[in-house]
Amino acid sequence: MIKYSAIGAVGYVCGEMLRMMVAHPETELVSLMDSYGVDQYVWEHFPALKGFYNQKIEDLTEENVLKAAKESDVVFIQVPSGDVAKWAHIVLGEGKKIIDIGADIRFRDAAVWEKWYGGVHPDPELTENAVYCIPEVMRDLAKGKSVIANPGCYPTATTLALYPILKQDAVVENTIIIDAKSGITGAGRRPTMNKLLTEAENNFNAYALGGGHRHTPEIEQNIAYITGKDLHKPETWQFVNFQPHLLPQTRGIEVTVYATLSRDYTNAELFELYSDFYKDEPFVRVYPASVPVQTKWTYGTNFCMMTPTYDARTHRLIVSSVIDNIGKGAAGQAIQNLNLICGLPETTGLLFPAMYP
Amino acid sequence: MIKYSAIGAVGYVCGEMLRMMVAHPETELVSLMDSYGVDQYVWEHFPALKGFYNQKIEDLTEENVLKAAKESDVVFIQVPSGDVAKWAHIVLGEGKKIIDIGADIRFRDAAVWEKWYGGVHPDPELTENAVYCIPEVMRDLAKGKSVIANPGCYPTATTLALYPILKQDAVVENTIIIDAKSGITGAGRRPTMNKLLTEAENNFNAYALGGGHRHTPEIEQNIAYITGKDLHKPETWQFVNFQPHLLPQTRGIEVTVYATLSRDYTNAELFELYSDFYKDEPFVRVYPASVPVQTKWTYGTNFCMMTPTYDARTHRLIVSSVIDNIGKGAAGQAIQNLNLICGLPETTGLLFPAMYP
Amino acid sequence: MIKYSAIGAVGYVCGEMLRMMVAHPETELVSLMDSYGVDQYVWEHFPALKGFYNQKIEDLTEENVLKAAKESDVVFIQVPSGDVAKWAHIVLGEGKKIIDIGADIRFRDAAVWEKWYGGVHPDPELTENAVYCIPEVMRDLAKGKSVIANPGCYPTATTLALYPILKQDAVVENTIIIDAKSGITGAGRRPTMNKLLTEAENNFNAYALGGGHRHTPEIEQNIAYITGKDLHKPETWQFVNFQPHLLPQTRGIEVTVYATLSRDYTNAELFELYSDFYKDEPFVRVYPASVPVQTKWTYGTNFCMMTPTYDARTHRLIVSSVIDNIGKGAAGQAIQNLNLICGLPETTGLLFPAMYP
Amino acid sequence: MIKYSAIGAVGYVCGEMLRMMVAHPETELVSLMDSYGVDQYVWEHFPALKGFYNQKIEDLTEENVLKAAKESDVVFIQVPSGDVAKWAHIVLGEGKKIIDIGADIRFRDAAVWEKWYGGVHPDPELTENAVYCIPEVMRDLAKGKSVIANPGCYPTATTLALYPILKQDAVVENTIIIDAKSGITGAGRRPTMNKLLTEAENNFNAYALGGGHRHTPEIEQNIAYITGKDLHKPETWQFVNFQPHLLPQTRGIEVTVYATLSRDYTNAELFELYSDFYKDEPFVRVYPASVPVQTKWTYGTNFCMMTPTYDARTHRLIVSSVIDNIGKGAAGQAIQNLNLICGLPETTGLLFPAMYP
Secondary structure (H helix, E strand, O other): OEEEEEEOOOOHHHHHHHHHHOOOOOEEEEEEEEOOOOOOEHHHHOHHHOOOOOOEEEEOOHHHHHHHHHHOOEEEEOOOOOOHHHHHHHHHHOOOEEEEOOOOOOOOOHHHHHHHHOOOOOOHHHHHHOEEOOHHHHHHHHOOOOEEEOOOHHHHHHHHHHHHHHHOOOEOOOOOEEEEEEOHHHHOOOOOHHHEHHHHOOOOEEOOOOOOOOHHHHHHHHHHHHOOOOOOOHHHOOOOEEEEEEOOOOOOEEEEEEEEEOOOOOHHHHHHHHHHHOOOOOOEEEOOOOOOOEHHHHOOOOOEEEEEEEEOOOOEEEEEEEEOOOHHHHHHHHHHHHHHHOOOOOOOOOOOOOOOO | OEEEEEEOOOOHHHHHHHHHHOOOOOEEEEEEEEOOOOOOEHHHHOHHHOOOOOOEEEEOOHHHHHHHHHHOOEEEEOOOOOOHHHHHHHHHHOOOEEEEOOOOOOOOOHHHHHHHHOOOOOOHHHHHHOEEOOHHHHHHHHOOOOEEEOOOHHHHHHHHHHHHHHHOOOEOOOOOEEEEEEOHHHHOOOOOHHHEHHHHOOOOEEOOOOOOOOHHHHHHHHHHHHOOOOOOOHHHOOOOEEEEEEOOOOOOEEEEEEEEEOOOOOHHHHHHHHHHHOOOOOOEEEOOOOOOOEHHHHOOOOOEEEEEEEEOOOOEEEEEEEEOOOHHHHHHHHHHHHHHHOOOOOOOOOOOOOOOO | OEEEEEEOOOOHHHHHHHHHHOOOOOEEEEEEEEOOOOOOEHHHHOHHHOOOOOOEEEEOOHHHHHHHHHHOOEEEEOOOOOOHHHHHHHHHHOOOEEEEOOOOOOOOOHHHHHHHHOOOOOOHHHHHHOEEOOHHHHHHHHOOOOEEEOOOHHHHHHHHHHHHHHHOOOEOOOOOEEEEEEOHHHHOOOOOHHHEHHHHOOOOEEOOOOOOOOHHHHHHHHHHHHHOOOOOOHHHOOOOEEEEEEOOOOOOEEEEEEEEEOOOOOHHHHHHHHHHHOOOOOOEEEOOOOOOOEHHHHOOOOOEEEEEEEEOOOOEEEEEEEEOOOHHHHHHHHHHHHHHHOOOOOOOOOOOOOOOO | OEEEEEEOOOOHHHHHHHHHHOOOOOEEEEEEEEOOOOOOEHHHHOHHHOOOOOOEEEEOOHHHHHHHHHHOOEEEEOOOOOOHHHHHHHHHHOOOEEEEOOOOOOOOOHHHHHHHHOOOOOOHHHHHHOEEOOHHHHHHHHOOOOEEEOOOHHHHHHHHHHHHHHHOOOEOOOOOEEEEEEOHHHHOOOOOHHHEHHHHOOOOEEOOOOOOOOHHHHHHHHHHHHOOOOOOOHHHOOOOEEEEEEOOOOOOEEEEEEEEEOOOOOHHHHHHHHHHHOOOOOOEEEOOOOOOOEHHHHOOOOOEEEEEEEEOOOOEEEEEEEEOOOHHHHHHHHHHHHHHHOOOOOOOOOOOOOOOO
């Protein structure tokens, strides 16, 4: 039985992780810590969890983290940008593992973080030693490791869509465009006017328009990793356009990935290539060109589903890839990573279908 | 007072046209014809119109069309692909004008229609003589004409987003990608499972994936027109990727248009260029990069709003452009075209703000 | 041309009033005042109004209200409970009219306000002299008056549903139950977690459960008015159950009103009774039992639509009545009241159909 | 391992049952039969089930039902009204159990079915011998039985809301009014215009207005059962008003139950009464008056949650009760009944929290 705690307890990702963990046969919750909602039951924040967890939220203090670290095997951390190092070291000092849901330690080169997130990186050594892990792409790096950087939602859907074709060495450099759309849980749970149902329903818009979204370099680093570039030299990476939009729905990410290819494919060839590439991956499903994937098929799950196609008129690959942004895009993948670093089958507790409809 | 009739009465576009016409001071409805809903009041199909129109739907017969043509100045036509010629000639035979909402007569070269819509074009001469008209782009061609091809929804939002930059001759050939998203009214009113609220809410997906959507050549023809290519030689046009998606909302189209530019711009320069370009257009609104447009701002209107931006890292223009697909994308533009060909100010009856929220 | 100003500028009701006023041919906006959003353009709060109003929001000070009162004929006021008297007296001091959107002056007996809203009523004389006006019920009281209390949304839909049957003297005392459902705009625009799309979509719940909603005594006072009871003696009024719920939609109120009747009706008799009763009311539409009204039919309008029915098994009247909560339920009715007290036809600027779909 | 089959395979209830059964450790699917979708994989109808079930839908023939009955322990049946007897007898002839999701065998008195559903009851003996079972109310009747009538969705939420207070003998006769609201899955999966997202979103309306919904007598029979009336003499039952409405959401039922009580309660007393009454029921959760239950808390689950309150001004009980209409309202309760008649703990496979948000 793997004992786990979580720093950051009242956001959607922690709520989803706890929901999924109900079905996980090998884990046990120790402690939930946050600086918000202290001394309230976790089910006061997630009414659906009443009867499943009876923990109160503990104050996020060094003392409580130390205590939780002593009693846990793994600690999930989700804190504001720049804050992870402090808590990570307490956990690591006790010889325990961390899975960081945030972006602090996702980059091999701290300068990339500094450029896109701003400020001085609080702990370049920690980020260098962390293992960024989309299991389908980097699981070999992560096994047995202690510090996991859980990937961002958009980079997960995008990287899995590009992985097979990048391995064919068939993508023309600097031609990748990612048009991404996310449900509103991706913008967090803090009340703001633009997320009100009254303002957001029947509404759709781009944000971070024209470049600048922080998931851009994370995607570029993944492409660099797959294509064998030096992760410490971002100037050698491919530049991509990553353009996100906000969907009038709760969950779900779709990315439509465009790339000019150096050779032609038929849709059937692409389907075969992708299907074969992912044939042993329990969480990836590939569909033929006639069946565009739908976000609803992944609702509440750890699946990534995709439809790869090719437009011969323009020599462009077009892949539509979908995940649940707080499932495979956050909590699900965090549990998959927990399984991975704790020696459990990756699928433990995660093989269940989407709610539909 | 301009008298009008409509062939095709029970779909969303006719309903929206009738709604908008309530506020139009210079028009009067003569007759509504359809082969569906015959002898029912139009408000049985659009309950909100009760008390505003008391017409019954007449059967779509040659006799009724002839009678309507005699009594009307303009006839709006929305019939299945390939069917427009028959009705058009009856109306034209009476010396009256038609505005065709469908796609039959949108292409200068009937071969383009045949390639993308299938079958033999029923009347190549009619399509040659029709004037395809987005007023902001081609109003000079349309004034006083009798046969108007009302543009498609996606091509309207896309063409207006590209028009200013194409006129700068700054777009690198064959680099245009259009990632488009539409509310479900775009798929019509006929009940199908994928449009049920239960299946469509919290859902998002691509369709016509990998190329093949029929609005592709319409967009390409518009680009060819703007850049001075021969509309009868599609092999000389630019090829674009046009990839549509279905949004879980009733109305609204957003297109995100990507194009590699041959010179660099700042966001401020682009904002100035676009603002200046459209400064006399009452239905186009341009916003700076910090304000991405939202579909809800155009809800129920004839406006097109857009935010042009530039990503210097990748040398790509990224424009987000929004319309109401059954407003400026169909019924609103049809009324604008009616105003245009009847010598009224284009804004007559159309200057009202979106319902918000 | 009637000049108007508004105190309280950034909420949904003011936004809707401004939207509707675009189509009103006899009014002109003077000034918008609020303590929030000062010095911002009103279209920064309502992007859809850009190009239609260019006023900036002025600070809500005595000086600005005095200035606005001098230049206006009517001032709309929407301020927090208990605050209206101060501003009202400035306007009245200038000999101008007020229409209060809030609840401060809705009760003849200030003690009722004190019981349900809490605290000491700031100006019992003002509330005694104000005319509470649902025009279809009390228009004769309001003509030419200077102080109008604009009714609440729920009481409007409910009172109109009960008015014809109460006038028949056919309702058994204390048997009225009102099960009400409102779109989320009814809860205002201030961001709170329960109104986020992520929490509110696919969700429905009662609130103020078991009694206690402040619209209860307003409904009871209206029933007392219609049945000829003394408005100053609430202990003689009928008690009703008014139970509101929150709908996962932006606009729209439906109330299902139950009442035991002292004589039996057929559905056809009720339809005839109601239709006849409201036959001269341009904003009330009555439907037969086979056609239950839908909130969407009133979207963005000043209409109230209703279907009266009778269950002979239980001897109960069941009426379903719908309005747009910020249309007929607030802004629309406020404009109707403005028309009424300024001597214009009540329908001026308000006869337009709902947007559908 | 309990082997089960299902007659009626492509509707939402079967899809939900299969989804829930993935987590059920003691069951195994044998066969799915329907006259629609024959020879298609079940995941072509429920894409989210791909990888979890590989059965094809078999034609609904006597031969296939006989074969399925031989290989199964339990057969779920969901067929149009009046059709269940034929299939039931084949299954019972093989000595196997049936759980009927429809309404054919829910009434002790076939005359009640005939009055509300129309036509001649095809098998009065079968309905007499069937056990209608909401486990929390009638589990003792069902243990070990072979023919279960699975309750309707509305009657489940309503009966559980009334059960504790009816057992107190505190409800004044013929004062019960049930105002019910359902998500659109309650209207089935067949495409109709009123269920399109475009027509149903931002929309709310009553249906079966004024009485006549078929769940009315089912609720009355349950009240009769609880209060000890003769189920074969419907003329002795209490009459209730049951008024349903359609919500713009996929899942979820809320019923607000009103009843005049013969003695007064405080909210606290009611909370204690209800909490105590249901303290051993794993699927019922009771909340205090300050916490109105929300449909979203039950999304995808077998839970019923309720908030009982009392309005002393009107002497009326007001209970808000929520379930997932295709969870506890159909598929969940069917599995609970399967557990019950097969000797498994009722909670087997059903103890998981709602997806939230």
